[in-house]
Amino acid sequence: MASKSGLTINSTVRSFSNSVANVLSKIDPNRSVKTANVIKNISSWNNSNLAVCPGEGPRYGDFKCNHDRTHRVCAQLVDNSEGQCKELAWNDDQQSFWQITGQQKWNWKTNICNPPNPGDSWCICMWATESLIAKVGCDNVHINCEATDIPYLLRSVSDGGWDLSTSRECIKKKCPEPKNRPEPHLNPNPNKSSGLSGIHTHESL
Structure with missing residues (x-):
C-alpha cells in the first residue's frame, strides 16, 4: 500500500x-x-x-531516496549478509564511511541492519557523495543503483556548495542506464537554500 x-x-x-x-x-x-x-x-x-533503499530509516515513510532536495543517493554502508552488520571499507586504508566522514561517534549501522527496514544502505546527500568520491575514488564508492535517484542526480549541477560533475560521471560509470531514463536537463541549483559544510549527522547526510 x-x-x-x-x-x-x-x-x-x-x-x-x-x-x-x-x-x-x-x-x-x-x-x-x-x-x-x-x-x-x-x-x-x-x-x-526506484527501489527501496534497504536499511534507510522511517523518515520518508516508503524508505526511498527521492523525497527531499539532497538525499538522493542510496549508498551501501555495511555488509549485512548473515546478519553480521559489518562496516564496509571505502578506501585502501580499510576505513568505513563513518570514519572517512568523521562520524564514527554517531555510527548508526544498528539502525540500518534492524527493523523497520533492515538492510545495508542509507540515503545520503549528493554533496556527501561528491565529497566521498573525491576522497576515495569512484571505484571505492558503494552505490545501490536501483535505489538511487539517478535522473535527479544527473540533472543536478551542484549541492551544498559542491560541484557534482564527478558524481555524475561516477554514477554513469557504475550504474547501467535504464532503457526508459529520460535525457537529463541540468538544474544549476537543486539545493539553493543549503549552505552545508563541516561535519553532519546522518539526518543531513
Whole structure:
C-alpha cells in the first residue's frame, strides 16, 4: 500500500507538471508538450522504478531516496549478509564511511541492519557523495543503483556548495542506464537554500 507521503508527492509532481505545461503553452505550444513529457517521464521513473533503499530509516515513510532536495543517493554502508552488520571499507586504508566522514561517534549501522527496514544502505546527500568520491575514488564508492535517484542526480549541477560533475560521471560509470531514463536537463541549483559544510549527522547526510 502506498504511503500517505508518497501519495502527496505524486500529487505534487503531477500538479507541477500540469502547471509547467500550462505556462509554456502560452509561450510555445511545442515546447510545452516536450517539457511536460520530460517531467512526466522523470516522475514515472522515480515513482515506479526506484527501489527501496534497504536499511534507510522511517523518515520518508516508503524508505526511498527521492523525497527531499539532497538525499538522493542510496549508498551501501555495511555488509549485512548473515546478519553480521559489518562496516564496509571505502578506501585502501580499510576505513568505513563513518570514519572517512568523521562520524564514527554517531555510527548508526544498528539502525540500518534492524527493523523497520533492515538492510545495508542509507540515503545520503549528493554533496556527501561528491565529497566521498573525491576522497576515495569512484571505484571505492558503494552505490545501490536501483535505489538511487539517478535522473535527479544527473540533472543536478551542484549541492551544498559542491560541484557534482564527478558524481555524475561516477554514477554513469557504475550504474547501467535504464532503457526508459529520460535525457537529463541540468538544474544549476537543486539545493539553493543549503549552505552545508563541516561535519553532519546522518539526518543531513
